[in-house]
Amino acid sequence: MECPICQKLKENKNKIYEDELVTAFLKDKSASPGHIILAPKKHAPIIENYDDKIVSHIFVIANKLSSILFETLQIHGTNILVNNGLAAGQDVPHFHLNIIPRMENDSLKLDWTPKQLAEDEMKTAELKLTQFTGNVGNAKQQKTETIEVKEAETIGNGDEDEEENYLIKHLHRIP
Amino acid sequence: MQEKIKNMSPEELKEFQKQQCIFCHIVSGKVPSKKIYEDNKCIAILDINPANIGHILLLPKEHYMIMPQVPDEIMAHLAIISKQLSNTCLKAFQCQGTNIFVANGLVAGQKAQHFMIHVIPRFDGDDLNFTLPENPLTEAQLKQIRDMLRQKVSALMGFKIEEKTPLPTQTQETANPVEPIINTKDEIDKTIDKIEKGAEETEKILERLSGKKEAETTPEKKKEKANLDDISKLFS
Numbered sequence: 298m299e300c301p302i303c304q305k306l307k308e309n310k311n312k313i314y315e316d317e318l319v320t321a322f323l324k325d326k327s328a329s330p331g332h333i334i335l336a337p338k339k340h341a342p343i344i345e346n347y348d349d350k351i352v353s354h355i356f357v358i359a360n361k362l363s364s365i366l367f368e369t370l371q372i373h374g375t376n377i378l379v380n381n382g383l384a385a386g387q388d389v390p391h392f393h394l395n396i397i398p399r400m401e402n403d404s405l406k407l408d409w410t411p412k413q414l415a416e417d418e419m420k421t422a423e424l425k426l427t428q429f430t431g432n433v434g435n436a437k438q439q440k441t442e443t444i445e446v447k448e449a450e451t452i453g454n455g456d457e458d459e460e461e462n463y464l465i466k467h468l469h470r471i472p
Numbered sequence: 473m474q475e476k477i478k479n480m481s482p483e484e485l486k487e488f489q490k491q492q493c494i495f496c497h498i499v500s501g502k503v504p505s506k507k508i509y510e511d512n513k514c515i516a517i518l519d520i521n522p523a524n525i526g527h528i529l530l531l532p533k534e535h536y537m538i539m540p541q542v543p544d545e546i547m548a549h550l551a552i553i554s555k556q557l558s559n560t561c562l563k564a565f566q567c568q569g570t571n572i573f574v575a576n577g578l579v580a581g582q583k584a585q586h587f588m589i590h591v592i593p594r595f596d597g598d599d600l601n602f603t604l605p606e607n608p609l610t611e612a613q614l615k616q617i618r619d620m621l622r623q624k625v626s627a628l629m630g631f632k633i634e635e636k637t638p639l640p641t642q643t644q645e646t647a648n649p650v651e652p653i654i655n656t657k658d659e660i661d662k663t664i665d666k667i668e669k670g671a672e673e674t675e676k677i678l679e680r681l682s683g684k685k686e687a688e689t690t691p692e693k694k695k696e697k698a699n700l701d702d703i704s705k706l707f708s
Contacts, residue, residue, distance in 0.1 A: 311614060313621050314631050323618050326606035331617050342660045344572070345559045345667055349552045356551035357544045363576060364540045365624045370617070374577025375539075378602060381558060382569020383660050385594040386603040390659045395604060399580040407573075408581050409600055411521030422526045423506045423518055425564040430509045433556040 302336050302391040314362065319355050321362055321396075329398050329405060331370050335359055336393035343381050344392050359394050366398050374399035376407055490535045495586035499533050509557065513549050516557055519590075523600055526565050528557055528591040536587040539576045554589050561593040562667050569594040569664065571602050 305311075306320045313333060314321040321335040335358060337351050344352060356377075363375040378395040380386040399405065414422075480488060490496045497503040499515055506518040508528055519527040530553055536542045542550075558570040573590040575581035594600065609617075626632045 309633055311618055312633055313618070314625050314629060316631070323614060323621070325614055326608050328604040328607070330609060330613065331621070332604075333621075342663050344555050345562070346663065347555070349555075352555045353548035353551045356554075357547050360539055360542065360544075360547050361629060362625075365621060365628060367540075369620045369624045374575070374580030374582070376576065376580045377539075377572075377574035378604070379572035380569070380602055381572060382567075382594060382664055384567065384596045384598070385569030385571045385592075386601070387569065387660060388603075397580075397604070399577060401579045403579070405605070407575075407602060409523035411519075411523070412525075414522060414525060418525060419506060419518060419520070422565075423508065426508045426518075426526060426528070426560055429560045429563045430557075433509050433553060433560060434511050 300340060300389065300391045302334070302389050302393060303340050305334070306336060306338055314358065316358075318351050319358055321358070324395075328395070329400070329403055331366055331372070331398040333362055333366070333396040334393050335362065335396060336391060340391050342390045342392060343387075344379060345381075347392065355394060359396055362396050366396065370398055372398040373401050378407065486535065489537065489585065493535055493584075493586050495529075495531055495584055495588070496535050499531065508560075509553065511553075513546060514553055516553065516591075523590075523592050524594065524598060526561055526567075526593040528561070530554055530557060530589040530591060531586060537585045538582075539574060539587055542587055550589055554591055557591045559667060561591060562664060565593045565595075566668055567593040568596050568661070571600075573602070 305322055308322075311323040311325065312320065313323060314335075317338075319335060319337050321333050324332045324334050335355060337347060337355060339347070339351065341347060359377050363377065366372055366375055376395070376397040376399060378397060379392070380388070380395075381392070397405070397407070477485070477488065494503060498505045498517060506520075507515065508518060509516040512533070514530060514532050516528050516530045519529050530550060532542060532546050532550060534546065536546075539547075554572050558572060561567060561570050571590070571592045571594060573592065574588075575583070575590075592600070622633060
């Protein structure tokens with residue numbers, strides 16, 4: 298007895314694409330015709346459980362499948378949607394992307410009423426988030442080191458290598 | 473003006489688009505914004521008219537109007553940053569989930585001519601709804617779409633379904649056999665809780681639920697010709 302997506306990933310029925318890391322299949326109870334579910338083969342509930350290799354790969358494949366939907370079904374748009382967590386509408390405890398074809402005047406409603414937040418609410422949100430963004434980006438850097446990395450980047454533009462160690466970048470600054 | 477645009481080279485046109493693009497102005501610093509994260513490839517800012525508090529817009533610094541224009545390398549980077557920003561939201565707001573959303577095309581809700589990924593914090597009982605409707609397609613409709621897509625995937629991505637042989641189910645990542653079954657709410661909530669408390673995820677799945685077995689029909693062997701009219705009717 299398995300999770301519905303793990304089970305689906307093993308079947309050939311409605312499978313559209315597969316590689317080492319991810320599988321895509323057509324959803325039969327679709328939001329719109331051509332609705333694709335793209336999921337990693339490895340089972341885990343939310344995106345945060347997956348390593349960078351799988352996450353980056355799945356979005357690259359989603360981009361390609363979205364273009365294929367355009368060409369094949371002559372649609373007018375696509376949505377990529379991840380429902381990450383129950384409150385976000387996650388219905389199956391296996392992280393997956395929805396690639397949803399859109400046409401003009403289709404009955405799908407995937408939007409929101411924009412809120413007007415007060416300046417201090419926005420400021421609070423900004424502060425809360427920036428407290429934790431030290432862990433975002435190439436290197437899991439400490440807050441104090443972030444400044445050094447930024448300075449290094451302004452000196453050496455255009456030549457940046459994603460994988461380059463930020464410590465080495467810092468060394469480049471030494472006159 | 474229209475004539476001027478018509479006579480522009482692709483580079484000039486791109487430059488023109490950038491000058492008209494408010495997000496390019498935000499990237500360059502000409503227009504102020506609440507910056508959450510920045511590196512040499514992308515920038516994350518707070519949406520000034522958010523769906524929820526903490527709604528982040530993640531943009532490539534380079535101007536791409538639509539998703540197919542975004543190179544794989546940039547897409548890969550944006551994906552990783554989206555994941556990390558989602559994690560950041562969970563920690564910062566102690567929320568119960570996040571939505572990662574891309575609107576590709578006007579009809580899909582794309583509001584700006586600069587590709588972006590939305591990362592939206594979600595709270596229990598908030599007024600947002602990204603629950604997708606379920607409209608069952610008939611077997612024939614599914615087959616039609618499936619065959620058309622498989623053809624294109626085979627041509628463009630080099631993947632072809634082998635109907636006869638069962639496909640490999642293991643990736644090299646998992647040492648243990650796949651053995652998930654989970655209580656939906658518990659597992660997701662637990663995972664989010666752990667992230668928020670900074671704990672490492674070490675638990676195995678605790679409960680198994682019996683899943684619904686789908687009746688499998690034998691795939692038809694005859695090839696049918698795709699009819700785009702049929703497909704477009706499905707959308708009305």
